[in-house]
Amino acid sequence: MDFKEKVLQVIAEVCEDDVVKEEHDLDIFEAGLLDSFATVELLVQFEEQLGINVPITEFDRDTWNTPNAITDRLNELK
């Protein structure tokens, strides 16, 4: 599994919806798939499953809003 697939898998698990694997430009906050509680879950999973530490204050909803954007940001932090 390449990096992007792994990221999408984590997002899908946390959102409890596989739509994020199909629609990579879907705004997950506007779609109501992620709230602040699930966001924290996502950050914990990134750390546990991918070994990437994303500080809560780094996670800005304007720039971490779609599966594509999240993958890009994680690539920067890798």
Place this chain on the structure above:
Amino acid sequence: MTPYSSFLFFIILGILLLPTMILGTMGKPLRYYNVFVSIVVLAMIFSGGGEGFYSLVIFTILQLVLIKGYISYRQTKNSSLVFYLMSLLSILPLILSKILPFLAVDNWASFLGISYLTFRAVQIIIETRDGLIKQQLSIYQLVNFMLFYPTISSGPIDRFRRFQKDEEKRWTPDEYKELLYKGINKIFLGFLYKFIIGYAINSYFIMNLDYIADGRVSYHLLYMYSYSLYLFFDFAGYTLFAVGVSYIMGIRSPENFNKPFISRNIKDFWNRWHMSLSFWFRDYVFMRFVFLMKKKKWIQNKMLVSNLGYILLFLLMGVWHGLAIQYIVYGAYHALMMTAFNFFENWNKKHKRWPTGKFMTVVSIVITFHVVCFGFYLFSGRPFQ
């Protein structure tokens, strides 16, 4: 002089900002002249005597020492204890200002805007801890951010890194004209909200409620709804001034309101009402609390973690407004509403009993509106008099 309270303030501000507007439309940097405007306006605001000028100065120096000290410390070490200690010291003046009135001594710690300034300072310490602020910050950068006069008295609460981007940006003439247009537009909308609608609700309706209402129940019901509307128009009007003036100075301060009275549920409401405050609590209290619980695996139950997070957030928010019964009850009420909604949302996810569709959206909005208004009724303090 309280900011935005009189037309004199606006007239002086308009004259002071005229050179900013000319510089901006010519594409020149605004920051140097803006420093001059800031000093004059701050002097105007704090020279009245009742606003706590000396406390403000001591507060600012304390925060500067804490922030600069912590950034240097964080460049080499990262102990949790030091972080919590620094955060505590940073909010200590705010705690003092809330407690001192109860000790029947002079409230020397307080000054206009202390609640809002504290949040701006603590936020820098938290982002330093998270490794997002690595370079030492200059005194100019810090003072300019913390004492940014358009938002000094009641927010909105900006974020340092966002503020800094705008502050360093050199707007092109076209970009600045757009900002100026939006800024002036906001200020005039603010006049409509605060000085016309808000003023009218208060002086023609709320002040005359004794004659309008026919009985205790109708009095309190009418008070509840009219106060809620008054609170919105008054505060949203103030915010429009603060954001509008920020825009003219080239800073896009965040918004505070996004049509709060069409919220579909209480969670939605807190994404629309006093947003810069609720997002501050969300990012720096709720999410950090949940993260800590999950990482340390102290509490496994998801519902329990999120509910405890909400209770912590809203009780803190209540106390932050002031150590008075109405604010504590207001916080507890919203904590209760959020946890109740949390249970409902979770239940509905499984059973899907709440129908969707336009009609039910309207029903949800109406229910939320009444729930929210009751919250403002508590907030007003009227039921406790």
